Amino acid sequence: MKFVFLGPPGAGKGTVAAKASGFFHAPHISTGDVFRNAIAAGSPLGLKAKDVIEKGLLVDDETTVSLVRERLEADDVKDSYILDGFPRTLPQAEALDGFAKTEWTIYFDVPDSVVIARLSGRLICRRCGCIWHKTYNPPTKEGVCDKCGGELYERGDDKPDAIRERLAAYNELTVPLIEYYRKKGLLAVIDTNRDVSLILEDMKKRCCP
Ligand code: AP5
Numbered sequence: 001m002k003f004v005f006l007g008p009p010g011a012g013k014g015t016v017a018a019k020a021s022g023f024f025h026a027p028h029i030s031t032g033d034v035f036r037n038a039i040a041a042g043s044p045l046g047l048k049a050k051d052v053i054e055k056g057l058l059v060d061d062e063t064t065v066s067l068v069r070e071r072l073e074a075d076d077v078k079d080s081y082i083l084d085g086f087p088r089t090l091p092q093a094e095a096l097d098g099f100a101k102t103e104w105t106i107y108f109d110v111p112d113s114v115v116i117a118r119l120s121g122r123l124i125c126r127r128c129g130c131i132w133h134k135t136y137n138p139p140t141k142e143g144v145c146d147k148c149g150g151e152l153y154e155r156g157d158d159k160p161d162a163i164r165e166r167l168a169a170y171n172e173l174t175v176p177l178i179e180y181y182r183k184k185g186l187l188a189v190i191d192t193n194r195d196v197s198l199i200l201e202d203m204k205k206r207c208c209p
């Protein structure tokens with residue numbers, strides 16, 4: 001199954017993708033993770049994306065589309081994948097239609113207040129990328145990933161100013177994609193203001209009838 005995960009920052013796209021990826025045998029492709037790995041590695045892509053991401057703005061369409069197009073040429077994603085955080089502009093969605101056939105767009109429906117609370121306490125493992133939350137999904141030992149023992153950190157763009165910019169960019173540039181996919185009959189609206197296991201069950205019901 002070929003999925004697009006669409007939703008505001010902090011909606012839980014990465015958290016659900018980590019679980020759905022196993023169930024649907026669909027590799028998880030997060031453009032945000034690709035950029036963060038490039039920044040950590042100090043690669044040319046990372047140098048280009050660093051300032052933009054820290055300010056909460058979007059990386060340009062050309063750069064983002066070309067990295068996704070290249071990733072989707074690999075063998076492991078011939079039949080299934082989860083695109084998390086891509087597309088997030090109309091030009092990106094139109095470009096994706098030119099080289100891939102989206103089967104389901106999962107829209108993560110969650111109120112703004114929940115998004116802020118989720119982003120404010122998020123922790124990420126520096127080694128395996130596992131996502132934690134200080135209150136909703138805390139690690140057993142403070143600052144340490146239960147899964148791999150790696151160090152947990154707070155994302156640079158989870159600061160109040162950057163969160164404001166990310167929500168503004170989402171509302172201006174990404175929200176129009178809800179209608180774009182609805183018109184194509186590909187949109188599944190999922191209430192993501194509840195436990196991750198219930199979200200996954202709902203996704204299975206909607207997408208594997
Ligand atoms: P990206 O990494 O994609 O960030 P985002 O879209 O802002 O989304 P997040 O990763 O912040 O949230 P999420 O929905 O994955 O939530 P999560 O599962 O972590 O992009 C980062 C930046 O890269 C962008 O701002 C942009 O600059 C650039 N970029 C990326 N893609 C781009 C593109 N296509 N074009 C241009 N630029 C691009 O969950 C959040 C927290 O909530 C966690 O702590 C988690 O534990 C908790 N949580 C999750 N689900 C639940 C639940 N059901 N109940 C309780 N807690 C929960």
Ligand code: MG
Nearest residue numbers: 013014030032
């Ligand atoms: Mg994410």
